[in-house]
Amino acid sequence: MWFRNLCVYQLADAFRIDAEQLEERLQTGAFQPVGGHDPESRGWVPPLPGGEPLVHVAGPRMMICLQTESRVLPPAVVRETVEERVSEREDAMGRPLGRREKARLKEEVTLDLLPRAFTRSKRCYAYIDLEARWLVVDATTWREGELLTDDLRALLGTLPIRPLQTDSAPGQVMTEWLARDHFPSDLEPGEEAVFEDPRSEGAEVRCKRQDLRSDEIRGLVRAGKRIRRLAVDWDGRINAVLDADLSIKRLKFTDLVQSDADEREAESAAERFDADFSIMSGELARFLPRLQSWFD
Structure with missing residues (x-):
């Protein structure tokens, strides 16, 4: 189980819950197939395909999964x-x-x-890291992430979280990295970026397969453009696109990480899932504090 996008929320220090309590609450909102006259149904399902618990535990981290089934009427x-x-x-x-x-x-x-309409299903995965105080959702947008957090809050009665926040504006900081050609020591720019013009709403320049350190690309910054999205390589272990709103898109773990996963012998799909979750969440436990530090 490897997440492809991230919306990261910070958990309040006062929030406490264990796997047994979380399982009990999620059971009250377990997924039920969409009814004949209902346009949509949402509920909690086991993160592990074919599994039974609605909470999959790996150390201090608990994975959950929200399934949405919608009827599609053209x-x-x-x-x-x-x-x-x-x-x-x-x-x-x-x-x-x-x-x-x-x-x-x-x-x-x-x-x-x-x-008579056919149905379409979608799953949204997330995990709670009680040690690092994160709620990490595999969602492309904050709005998509809020579908899961809102449903989770409704079941728990309270969910004191806030989207990841930093002291400095990420878009401005990323623009300064490129303007000065000075990136954090463990970060390298990729070959993709989206620039926006703060003076003209909706105006943007998309660069793909480009040397972002080239004079041509940096000329966009000198012309007043600001970075909204930036492809990066972190420590040779994670490739991703950082968004100015602090969501993370097109997350990919490199061969270095994948080889670590391959070295762990797994005799069943459940063991493979557990190993992948442990490695992925362990990598993100290192990456997310660094992400926050770049903009603080």
Whole structure:
């Protein structure tokens, strides 16, 4: 189990929970398949495929998983069916339907079609590190991460967290790294960046497969552009794209880390999952404090 994106939250020091307590609370919100007339269902499932516990423990870290099952109704199908029924109603009533009548008819059509709609499932993984005081969610955006944190808070009654915060603005700091060609000692720029123009909303420049240290790219900074996303290599062990909002995208553990995982013998899928989780969370336990220090 290797996370691909990160939204990191800081846990308040006062927050305490053990695996047994967390398991008990998650069981009250265990996943149930979406009902015939429901558009969506969310609930907790075992992180380990085929496993039973809703909490997977590795040392001081506990992994959890939220599953969402949605019914998918193609808008074109709904629109076509509504148009047919509007026409039938208007013919029967001998007058055109009003806006509210059409809105109610659309609701009726949606309810009628939902049981026949196919379903789509998505899982969102996260783990709690009680030692380092992190809640780490495998999510591409903070909004996506909040789906999990909101549901978790509803079950626990309280979840005192806040998104990772730093003293300095990450976008400004990353821009200064590039402008001065001076990066933290354990960090190297990758070959990708997104620049934005603070003077023009929505204006951006995307660079891929580029030498970010080249005079051409650094000229963007001299022209007033600011880095919003920056690809980096940390310590030869993690490749990722840092976002100015402190979310982390396209996380990849290098061959150095993968070889450590391969060296651990696993006789079952459960043992393999446990080994991968231990190695991944151990690497992130080293990486996340460094990430925070770069911008403090």
